[in-house]
Amino acid sequence: xxxxxxxxxxxxxxxxxxxxxxxxxxxxxxxxxxxxxxxxxxxxxxxxxxxxxxxxxxxxxxxxxxxxxxxxxxxxxxxxxxxxxxxxxxxxxxxxxxxxxxxxxxxxxxxxxxxxxxxxxxxxxxxxxxxxxxxxxxxxxxxxxxxxxxxxxxxxxxxxxxxxxxxxxxxxxxxxxxxxxxxxxxxxxxxxxxxxxxxxxxxxxxxxxxxxxxxxxxxxxxxxxxxxxxxxxxxxxxxxxxxxxxxxxxxxxxxx
Amino acid sequence: xxxxxxxxxxxxxxxxxxxxxxxxxxxxxxxxxxxxxxxxxxxxxxxxxxxxxxxxxxxxxxxxxxxxxxxxxxxxxxxxxxxxxxxxxxxxxxxxxxxxxxxxxxxxxxxxxxxxxxxxxxxxxxxxxxxxxxxxxxxxxxxxxxxxxxxxxxxxxxxxxxxxxxxxxxxxxxxxxxxxxxxxxxxxxxxxxxxxxxxxxxxxxxxxxxxxxxxxxxxxxxxxxxxxxxxx
Numbered sequence: 001x002x003x004x005x006x007x008x009x010x011x012x013x014x015x016x017x018x019x020x021x022x023x024x025x026x027x028x029x030x031x032x033x034x035x036x037x038x039x040x041x042x043x044x045x046x047x048x049x050x051x052x053x054x055x056x057x058x059x060x061x062x063x064x065x066x067x068x069x070x071x072x073x074x075x076x077x078x079x080x081x082x083x084x085x086x087x088x089x090x091x092x093x094x095x096x097x098x099x100x101x102x103x104x105x106x107x108x109x110x111x112x113x114x115x116x117x118x119x120x121x122x123x124x125x126x127x128x129x130x131x132x133x134x135x136x137x138x139x140x141x142x143x144x145x146x147x148x149x150x151x152x153x154x155x156x157x158x159x160x161x162x163x164x165x166x167x168x169x170x171x172x173x174x175x176x177x178x179x180x181x182x183x184x185x186x187x188x189x190x191x192x193x194x195x196x197x198x199x200x201x202x203x204x205x206x207x208x209x210x211x212x213x214x215x216x217x218x219x220x221x222x223x224x225x226x227x228x229x230x231x232x233x234x235x236x237x238x239x240x241x242x243x244x245x246x247x248x249x250x251x252x253x254x255x256x
Numbered sequence: 257x258x259x260x261x262x263x264x265x266x267x268x269x270x271x272x273x274x275x276x277x278x279x280x281x282x283x284x285x286x287x288x289x290x291x292x293x294x295x296x297x298x299x300x301x302x303x304x305x306x307x308x309x310x311x312x313x314x315x316x317x318x319x320x321x322x323x324x325x326x327x328x329x330x331x332x333x334x335x336x337x338x339x340x341x342x343x344x345x346x347x348x349x350x351x352x353x354x355x356x357x358x359x360x361x362x363x364x365x366x367x368x369x370x371x372x373x374x375x376x377x378x379x380x381x382x383x384x385x386x387x388x389x390x391x392x393x394x395x396x397x398x399x400x401x402x403x404x405x406x407x408x409x410x411x412x413x414x415x416x417x418x419x420x421x422x423x424x425x426x427x428x429x430x431x432x433x434x435x436x437x438x439x440x441x442x443x444x445x446x447x448x449x450x451x452x453x454x455x456x457x458x459x460x461x462x463x464x465x466x467x468x469x470x471x472x473x474x475x476x477x478x479x480x481x482x483x484x485x486x487x488x
Contacts, residue, residue: 098484150435157432164422174418177481178432181411184477188439188470 041238044231051224059220071130073220077228078122079148085232086116087151087182090158094179097172106172107247109179110162111239113155115232120152143193150189154182265360268353272361277368279338286334287372294327294377302384312385317448320381321441324374324401325408329430331369332412335362336420349486359413359482363475366409374401387452396451400460403467404444407474411436414478417485439470 055073062069093109096102127145128138139145158178165171213221263271280286301319302312339345348358378397382389389397412433419428443463450460 150438153431154435157428157435160424160431161418161422161428164419164424164428173484177414177418177484181414181436181474181477181481184473185436185439188466188473189435191466192439192442 038234038238040230041234044227044234047227048224048231051220051227054223055220059216060214062217065134068130068133071126073224075123075126075130076221077224078119078126079144080225081228081232082116082119082123083148083151085229086112086119086236087155089236090116090155090179091183094176097176098180103168103172106175107240107243109175110159111236111243113158113179115235115239117152117155117159118235119228119232120148120155123148124152141193143190146193147186147189151182151186154178154185158182263353265354265357268357269360269364272348272358273364273368276335276338276362276365280365280369286331287369290327290331290369290373291376293330294323294373295380297323297326298377298381298384313387313452316381316385316387316452317445319385320378320448321404321445323377324370324404325434325437325441326430327373327377328370328405328408328412329433331373332366332409332416332433333420333426333429335366335413335416337416337425340420355483355486356479359417359479362417363409363413363478366413367405370405370409371402374398374405388454389452391454393451393454396457397448400444400447400451400464400467403464403471404440406471407440407467408437410471410475410478414482414485417482436474440467443467 051073055070059070059073061067089112090109093105093112097105097109124145127148131140132138158175161178162171162175165174298319301315301323305315336345339348349355375398378394378401381387382394387393412429415429415432415436419425419432422428443466447460447463447467450463451457
C-alpha cells in the first residue's frame, strides 16, 4: 500500500476535510478540467428545471389529491436517488475501502453521503408538505418516511463523526465501519417500523403488474427520475473534485 | 523451551471482562451514577403527566426503555474512557490476544453493568408506577430486558471505542448509537407493554425473534468490525 518513494519524509499529519497525503495527491487526484463552466452540473440543473416545468404545467392534475399531488414528482425521484443510489454507493465504497484502503473510495463515500443527505432532506420536507393536504396530518409514522428519517440521522451522525476525527486514516476507517453497520441496520429498521401501521400510498409504479399511473404522469415521473439522477451524478462529481482539491490545498499549506 | 500458549478467545474475553468489572467494583462510581440517574429519571417522568388523565401502565414501557437507553449510554462511555489514562489501551493491544476477544470481554463487562442497572430499575419502576407484576410478568420482562441489553451493549461498546478519543465524545456516542437502538427499543417496549397487559407470552414471540436476530447479527458484526477501529 505504501510507496516509499512517494511518501514525504517527516510529513506531519494535517486535518483537511477528506484529507490526504502526497501519495494520494499524486496518484489519485482527478485530472482537473480546463477552467470553465461545469457542463454536467448545468445539464443536471436544466433537466430538473425542465421536468418541474413539465410536472406543473404539462401534466394533468390528479383527480382526488388536486395540485398537491405534483409534489410527488419531486418527492419520489429524490427518495429514489437518495435511498437506492446514494446510500448504496456509500455502503459499497465503505466496504471496498475496508478491503482496498484506497483514499479515493473514502472521498467517494463521504461525498455520496453529503449529497444523499441533501436529497433525503428534500424527501423529509416534501413528504409532510404533501401529506398535510392529502392525509390531513403533517407526519404519520409511515414506513418509508420513517426509514428515511432514521437514515437521515445515521448520515448526519456519519458526517459529524468525520468532522470530529483529525487523523485522516482513522477518519476513513471509522466512517467505513459506520457505513457497513448502517447497511445492516436498514432491514431491522424496516421490521421495526412494520410493527406500526402505515398511511403511505402503496407503490403504484414499480409493481410487477401494469402501473396504475396514466401515461402522461408516468412519463413525467420517469423524466423526473432521470433528471434527478443526472443532477445527483453532477453534484457527486463536483463534491468529489472539491474533496480532492481540498486535500491538495492542505498538502501545499503543510509544505509551506 | 516451551512457549506459553496465548489464551483462547473465551479465556481472554473472561479475563478482560473480569478486569473491567473488578475496576468498576472497587469504586462502583459509574454504576451508582447510572443507577441514580435511572431512578431519578423514573421519578421525574412520573411527575411529568397528570396521573388522573393518563394511566401509568400505559406510559411505563416507554419510560422504562428510554431510561435504559440513556443510562446504558452513560455506562458505555466509561467502557473505553477508562483506557485513556496512561494509554492503558496500548497494554491491552500489545498482549498476544485477538482483538475480537478484547471486544467480547469489554462487551461482557458492559452487559453485566447494564443488567445490574436493569435489575434494580425494573422493580423500582414497578413500585413507583404501581405495575401489576404479581404473576409471572417480572421474569418475562427481565428476559426481554436481557435480550435487548445484549444488542444495546454490542453496538454501544463498538461506538464507545470509536468515539472515545474524538472531540465530542459524550455527544457523539448517543448520536451514533440511538438510530441503532431503535430496532431494540421498539420490540422491547412493545413486548413489555403486552406483558404488562397480561397477554400470553406466545404473542410476543415475533418481537423476541426480532430482538434475538438483531443480537446475533450485531454481536457478530461489531466483533468483526472492532479490529478496524484500532490503530494498525
